[in-house]
Amino acid sequence: MNFHAIRVIFLREMARFRRTIMESLISPVISTSLYFVVFGAAIGTRIAAVDGVSYGAFIVPGLIMLTVITQSVSNASFAIHFPKFIGSIYELLSAPVSYVEIVIGYVGAAAVKSVLIGLVILATAYLFVDLPIAHPVAMFALLAVTSFSFSLFGFIIGIWAKDFQQLQLIPLLVLTPLIFLGGSFYSVDMLPGVWRTIALFNPVVYLVSVFRWSFFDTADVPVAVSLLAIAAFTALCLTAVWWIFRTGWRIRQ
Amino acid sequence: MPSIVSVRDLTKTYASGFQALKSVNLEIAEGEILALLGPNGAGKTTLISTICGIVQPTSGQISVGGHDVVRDFRGARDLIGLVPQEITLEPFEKVFNAVSFSRGLFGKAPDAAYVERVLRQLSLWDKKDSIIQRLSGGMKRRVLIAKALAHGPRVLFLDEPSAGVDVELRKDMWAVVADLKVAGVTIILTTHYIEEAEAIADRVGVINKGEILLVEDKAALMQRMGQKRLHIDLAAPIAAVPEALAAYALDLGPEGRSVIFTYDTKGERTGIVTLLNDLRAAGLQMTDLATRQSSLEDIFVGLVRGQV
Numbered sequence: 001m002n003f004h005a006i007r008v009i010f011l012r013e014m015a016r017f018r019r020t021i022m023e024s025l026i027s028p029v030i031s032t033s034l035y036f037v038v039f040g041a042a043i044g045t046r047i048a049a050v051d052g053v054s055y056g057a058f059i060v061p062g063l064i065m066l067t068v069i070t071q072s073v074s075n076a077s078f079a080i081h082f083p084k085f086i087g088s089i090y091e092l093l094s095a096p097v098s099y100v101e102i103v104i105g106y107v108g109a110a111a112v113k114s115v116l117i118g119l120v121i122l123a124t125a126y127l128f129v130d131l132p133i134a135h136p137v138a139m140f141a142l143l144a145v146t147s148f149s150f151s152l153f154g155f156i157i158g159i160w161a162k163d164f165q166q167l168q169l170i171p172l173l174v175l176t177p178l179i180f181l182g183g184s185f186y187s188v189d190m191l192p193g194v195w196r197t198i199a200l201f202n203p204v205v206y207l208v209s210v211f212r213w214s215f216f217d218t219a220d221v222p223v224a225v226s227l228l229a230i231a232a233f234t235a236l237c238l239t240a241v242w243w244i245f246r247t248g249w250r251i252r253q
Numbered sequence: 254m255p256s257i258v259s260v261r262d263l264t265k266t267y268a269s270g271f272q273a274l275k276s277v278n279l280e281i282a283e284g285e286i287l288a289l290l291g292p293n294g295a296g297k298t299t300l301i302s303t304i305c306g307i308v309q310p311t312s313g314q315i316s317v318g319g320h321d322v323v324r325d326f327r328g329a330r331d332l333i334g335l336v337p338q339e340i341t342l343e344p345f346e347k348v349f350n351a352v353s354f355s356r357g358l359f360g361k362a363p364d365a366a367y368v369e370r371v372l373r374q375l376s377l378w379d380k381k382d383s384i385i386q387r388l389s390g391g392m393k394r395r396v397l398i399a400k401a402l403a404h405g406p407r408v409l410f411l412d413e414p415s416a417g418v419d420v421e422l423r424k425d426m427w428a429v430v431a432d433l434k435v436a437g438v439t440i441i442l443t444t445h446y447i448e449e450a451e452a453i454a455d456r457v458g459v460i461n462k463g464e465i466l467l468v469e470d471k472a473a474l475m476q477r478m479g480q481k482r483l484h485i486d487l488a489a490p491i492a493a494v495p496e497a498l499a500a501y502a503l504d505l506g507p508e509g510r511s512v513i514f515t516y517d518t519k520g521e522r523t524g525i526v527t528l529l530n531d532l533r534a535a536g537l538q539m540t541d542l543a544t545r546q547s548s549l550e551d552i553f554v555g556l557v558r559g560q561v
C-alpha cells in the first residue's frame with residue numbers, strides 16, 4: 001500500500017476545498033436556508049405534523065441528504081474529471097499507485113467534504129427548528145456511508161464523462177429527479193397506492209427513510225431493508241470502480 | 254552492461270484500430286543517454302507512454318530494472334520519472350506543492366530539503382510559491398522536469414524536452430541531463446533536433462512508422478555512415494562539370510563557383526589526390542578547399558526517406 005500517495009492525493013483535494021470554500025460551504029448553506037424559509041416556515045405552518053414531527057423538522061434529514069448526495073457526486077466527479085481533462089492524470093497513471101490508493105484518496109476527500117457540509121447544514125437547521133436526534137451514532141454513520149457511496153458514484157461519472165457537458169448530464173437527468181422524488185419533503189406513506197410502489201424502486205427513498213429514522217425513530221421502510229439497499233448500491237459502485245481500473249476503461253488507452 | 258529497460262516484441266494498436274508500434278525491440282543500458290529520433294507520428298510518445306504505464310501494450314513484454322511493467326508495476330514505476338511532451342499541470346497549484354505532490358505519489362516521505370535541491374537545480378527556487386498558471390511556458394516545462402525528478406528516479410524519460418524552449422533553457426537542460434548522467438541516471442529522450450541528439454546522447458535510435466530502424470552508438474553511427482564532403486572553390490565559375498571528371502560524380506556548387514566531392518573516410522583511397530590532379534589537368538583553378546563531416550541529420554533524413 002502506497003500511503004504517501006493516499007496522503008498527497010487527499011491533502012491536495014482538501015486544499016482545493018479550502019480554496020473554493022465559498023462555493024463549497026456557503027452555497028449549500030444558503031440554498032438549504034432558503035428551503036427552510038420556503039418549505040419550513042412559509043408552507044410548513046399550514047401542513048400538519050408528519051408522523052408526529054413538525055414539518056419544519058421533518059424535512060431536515062431529507063434536506064441534508066439532498067445536499068450531501070449532490071455535493072458528493074459533483075465534488076468527486078469533478079476531482080477526477082479535471083486531471084483527465086487537462087492531462088495531468090498522466091502522473092497518476094505512471095506512478096506506483098494502484099486504483100485502491102487513487103480511490104481512497106479522491107473518494108475519501110470528496111466524502112469528508114460532504115460530511116462536513118452535512119454537519120454544517122445540520123447546524124444551520126438548528127437556527128430554524130428544534131431537532132431531536134434519536135440515534136446520533138447511527139446518524140453520523142449514515143451520513144458518512146452516504147457521502148462515501150455517492151462520492152464513489154461521482155468518481156465513476158467523472159471517469160465516464162468525455163467532457164464537461166456529460167459531467168453535468170447524470171446529476172441533472174438522473175440524480176435530481178431521484179432526489180426530489182426520494183421523499184425529502186414528504187413521507188412515502190403519503191403517496192397514493194401505485195406511486196408508493198414506484199417510489200420503492202428509488203434508492204434515495206431508502207436513504208432518506210433510514211436517515212430520518214436516525215432522527216425521529218420512525219421510518220417509511222424497515223431500517224434493515226434500507227441498510228441492505230445502501231449496501232447493495234455501495235457494492236455496485238465498488239464493483240464498477242474495480243472493473244474500470246482492471247480494464248483501463250476511459251483511463252488508459 | 255545489463256539493460257535497465259528491456260522492450261521485447263512490443264506492439265500497440267489503439268482503439269481506433271491504428272497500429273502505432275509494430276514489434277519494437279529495444280534494450281537500454283543502465284546509465285546511458287539514448288536519443289530517439291523520428292518524424293511526427295513515428296510512435297515516440299506511444300513507446301514512452303507504454304513503458305511508463307499510461308498506454309496499455311497490445312502484445313509484448315516490457316521490463317524496467319527487471320520488473321515487468323504490467324505485472325509488477327510498482328517495482329517498475331518506482332524507478333521511472335516521466336516528463337511528458339505536453340504541458341499538463343494542475344493550473345492552480347503552487348510550484349513547491351506540485352513537486353512535493355509528485356514525490357508523495359511515488360511513495361516517498363516528505364523531504365523539503367530534497368525538493369528545494371531539485372527546484373534550485375532547475376532555477377525554480379524563486380518561483381516556489383508561484384501559482385503554476387502564472388508561469389511562462391519554459392518555466393512550466395521546468396516544473397514538469399522537477400516533478401519527474403522529485404522522487405529520485407533511476408530512469409528518466411524526457412519526451413521532447415526542447416519543444417518550445419529557448420536556447421538558454423535548452424543549454425540548462427543539457428547541463429541537468431549531464432549532472433544526472435554523472436549520478437548514474439539512465440536517460441531516454443525524444444527530440445526533433447538532431448543537434449540535441451548529437452550534443453548529449455550516447456546512443457541514437459531512429460523510429461519511423463512504429464518501427465525502430467536502428468539503434469547505434471552515436472560515434473560509431475557517425476563513423477559508419479559518416480561521409481565527408483570536400484568543397485572546392487573555383488577561381489572562375491563553370492557552367493557544368495567537365496566530361497573528363499565524370500567519374501568523380503561531382504556536384505556543382507551555387508552559381509558554378511565550386512564543386513563538391515563526396516568520399517568515404519573509411520575507404521582505402523579517398524581519391525582526393527587524383528581528383529586534384531585531374532582538376533588541374535582539366536584547367537580548373539582552385540582558390541580554397543574545405544571538408545565537412547556529414548551530420549546525423551543527413552543520416553536521419555536518408556534513413557527515413559529510404560523507408561518511404
Ligand SMILES: Nc1ncnc2c1ncn2[C@@H]1O[C@H](COP(=O)(O)OP(=O)(O)OP(=O)(O)O)[C@@H](O)[C@H]1O
Nearest residue numbers: 253267269271273292293294295296297298299300
Ligand atoms: N489515443 C490514440 N488513438 C489513436 N491513435 C493515436 C492515439 N495516440 C496516438 N495515435 C497515433 O499514433 C501515432 C504515433 O503517435 P505518437 O504520439 O506516438 O507519435 P510521436 O512520434 O510522439 O509524434 P510527435 O513527434 O508528433 O510527438 C500517430 O499516428 C498518432 O496519430
Ligand SMILES: [Mg+2]
Nearest residue numbers: 297298299338
Ligand atoms: Mg510525441
